[in-house]
Each structure stands twice: as structure tokens, then as C-alpha cells.
Amino acid sequence: MDAEFDQRDQRREYQAAALSRGSLAADPLAQFAAWLEEAAASGIKDPTAMALATVGTAGEPSLRTVLLKHFDADGFCWYTDYRSRKGRELAGNPNAALLFHWREWDRQVRISGTVERLPAAQSDAYFQSRPAESRFAAAASVQSAPVPDRKTLEQALAALRRRHPNDAPPRPPQWGGYRLRPDAYEFWQGREGRLHDRFAFRRNGPDGWTVTRLQP
Numbered sequence: 001m002d003a004e005f006d007q008r009d010q011r012r013e014y015q016a017a018a019l020s021r022g023s024l025a026a027d028p029l030a031q032f033a034a035w036l037e038e039a040a041a042s043g044i045k046d047p048t049a050m051a052l053a054t055v056g057t058a059g060e061p062s063l064r065t066v067l068l069k070h071f072d073a074d075g076f077c078w079y080t081d082y083r084s085r086k087g088r089e090l091a092g093n094p095n096a097a098l099l100f101h102w103r104e105w106d107r108q109v110r111i112s113g114t115v116e117r118l119p120a121a122q123s124d125a126y127f128q129s130r131p132a133e134s135r136f137a138a139a140a141s142v143q144s145a146p147v148p149d150r151k152t153l154e155q156a157l158a159a160l161r162r163r164h165p166n167d168a169p170p171r172p173p174q175w176g177g178y179r180l181r182p183d184a185y186e187f188w189q190g191r192e193g194r195l196h197d198r199f200a201f202r203r204n205g206p207d208g209w210t211v212t213r214l215q216p
């Protein structure tokens with residue numbers, strides 16, 4: 001790594017806010033909702049972007065960005081192609097982790113748990129809500145499969161458009177949503193002088209959480 005980048009990192013101060021036992025919500029979902037709301041209200045790009053980590057059959061991790069589409073007490077949901085690498089890995093191992101980084105707020109949230117597919121009706125409803133162009137693109141591609149060139153993709157899309165001249169295609173059965181049911185969270189707030197605040201929540205029952213402050 002270039003020394004100049006390191007110099008810049010070293011000069012950077014974390015001064016956005018603080019996190020204390022007193023200000024921390026008792027329910028991690030409420031804490032997450034408050035931070036997401038603040039991030040979204042401040043107008044930053046893609047506040048719902050999250051890194052999704054999955055595990056392959058040999059125990060190797062893999063990561064990619066997806067967009068959080070909804071969340072509630074049942075978990076955190078996103079949509080994708082079930083045939084993609086992440087889809088294949090989740091079919092073999094439902095353990096996964098999410099990571100949000102709101103750099104403008106010096107905040108990070110880690111969430112881990114187990115993943116399940118959303119009911120088909122919910123995936124249908126979300127697919128229908130998407131713009132026609134996105135529906136065509138999703139239906140024309142087998143996510144993560146190799147393709148010789150861009151022209152092949154464009155031809156697949158054009159063929160699909162010819163088969164559906166009047167309206168976008170229905171949801172392909174291999175495209176849909178997932179939900180991660182969290183059993184652990186960690187909230188990180190950058191602080192001045194690098195003495196950051198960290199709080200871990202671990203599930204200790206259906207609705208209960210054990211909260212621990214961690215050293216930075």
C-alpha cells in the first residue's frame with residue numbers, strides 16, 4: 001500500500017457521533033433502524049448497500065454487495081438469482097453475514113445469522129414492483145454463469161423481448177428473495193483518537209439479547 005494513503009488514513013479523525021449504553025436501543029433492530037434512517041436522511045448514495053458474506057463447500061468465504069430491500073423482526077431481505085454463486089453457497093450452508101458501512105457517519109454494523117428463501121408470493125410481489133427493464137434483465141441472465149461476450153447477453157435479452165412484446169416476463173422461478181434471521185449484531189461507531197465504541201448483541205432467547213461492549 002502506498003505510504004501516501006496510509007498518511008491520509010492516519011490524519012483522518014472520527015468525530016461524527018458517540019455510542020453509549022444509554023443511547024443504545026435495547027433492541028438491535030431498533031438501533032439498526034435508527035442508523036439506517038439517519039444515513040438515508042443525510043442523502044448518502046446507496047445507504048441500503050450491504051456486503052453479504054457466504055461460505056462455500058470447502059469453507060471458503062465469498063463476499064459481494066447487495067441491496068437491503070426490507071427488514072423487520074423476522075430478518076433482513078434482499079433479492080437475487082438463486083442460481084448465482086451466493087445462491088449455490090446458501091443452498092449448501094445457510095450461515096451468512098451482512099455488513100453495512102456508512103462512512104459519512106463513521107459507522108459499521110455487522111449482522112450474522114441463518115438464511116432462508118422468501119415465500120414465492122413475496123418474491124412475485126417484489127418482482128412485479130420492479131421497472132420492466134429490470135425484470136427483462138433479470139429474466140434474460142443466469143447470474144454468475146460464464147458468458148462468452150456481451151453480444152450473447154444482448155441477444156438473449158432481445159430474444160426475450162420478442163417473446164414478450166407487450167409486457168415484461170413473469171418472475172423466473174430461479175429469481176427471488178432471501179431473509180437472514182439475525183442471531184448476532186455488532187454496532188461500531190468511530191470515535192476521536194481511535195478509541196471507538198463497539199457493542200455486540202447476541203441472541204439469548206426468542207426476543208432477548210445479551211449486550212457486551214467490546215474493546216476497539
Ligand SMILES: Cc1cc2nc3c(=O)[nH]c(=O)nc-3n(C[C@H](O)[C@H](O)[C@H](O)COP(=O)(O)O)c2cc1C
Nearest residue numbers: 046049064065066067079080081084085086087144
Ligand atoms: C451497489 C450494488 C448493489 C447490488 N445489489 C445487488 C442485489 O440487490 N442483488 C444482486 O443479486 N446483486 C446485486 N449486486 C451485484 C452483486 O454484488 C454481485 O455481483 C452479484 O449478485 C453476483 O454475486 P455472486 O456471483 O457472488 O452470487 C449489487 C452490486 C452493487 C455494487
